[in-house]
Amino acid sequence: MDIQQKQEKIIREFQILGDWQERYKYIIKLGQKLEPLDEKHKVDENLVRGCQSQVWLIAGLEDGKVVFRADSDAAITKGLVALLVRFYSNEDPDTIILTKPEFIQKIGMQEHLSPTRSNGLLSMVKQMKIYAMAYKSKLQQQN
Numbered sequence: 001m002d003i004q005q006k007q008e009k010i011i012r013e014f015q016i017l018g019d020w021q022e023r024y025k026y027i028i029k030l031g032q033k034l035e036p037l038d039e040k041h042k043v044d045e046n047l048v049r050g051c052q053s054q055v056w057l058i059a060g061l062e063d064g065k066v067v068f069r070a071d072s073d074a075a076i077t078k079g080l081v082a083l084l085v086r087f088y089s090n091e092d093p094d095t096i097i098l099t100k101p102e103f104i105q106k107i108g109m110q111e112h113l114s115p116t117r118s119n120g121l122l123s124m125v126k127q128m129k130i131y132a133m134a135y136k137s138k139l140q141q142q143n
Helices: 003-016 020-033 075-088 093-098 115-142
Strands: 055-062 065-072
Touching (some): 020 075, 055 075, 065 075, 065 115
Antiparallel strands (some): 055 065
8 A cells, every 4th residue: 555545545534434523532542552662762862842742753664664653641642643653654765755644634633633732743744754864864875
């Protein structure tokens, strides 16, 4: 499944859900399914700056693809980062750098998040793109 197909799948999932009460429950459920990070990764250097809640994000490179892992101390925030991990993980660095998470606007998420959560979501996307740029640079140096 390419990243555009992932985007469309997320949009469909949210369209099936009725109101935002149901959508929030779904986001929280996504967070509950996220594999928790080991405590050794819950350190300052892995914190996403700009998030009101604590969000830890780490990345690795496997077969030229970036793989993200994340955790948060807040239920909705954990669900949001789980959605982004699902969206951007296992993609090559260029795809991550060039692809905007359009599903955020298409499902109306930004209008239903508080300004601080919305800023936090943008900070998570930004941090994922920074990791992708770092891995792109690393891959270019290897070639």
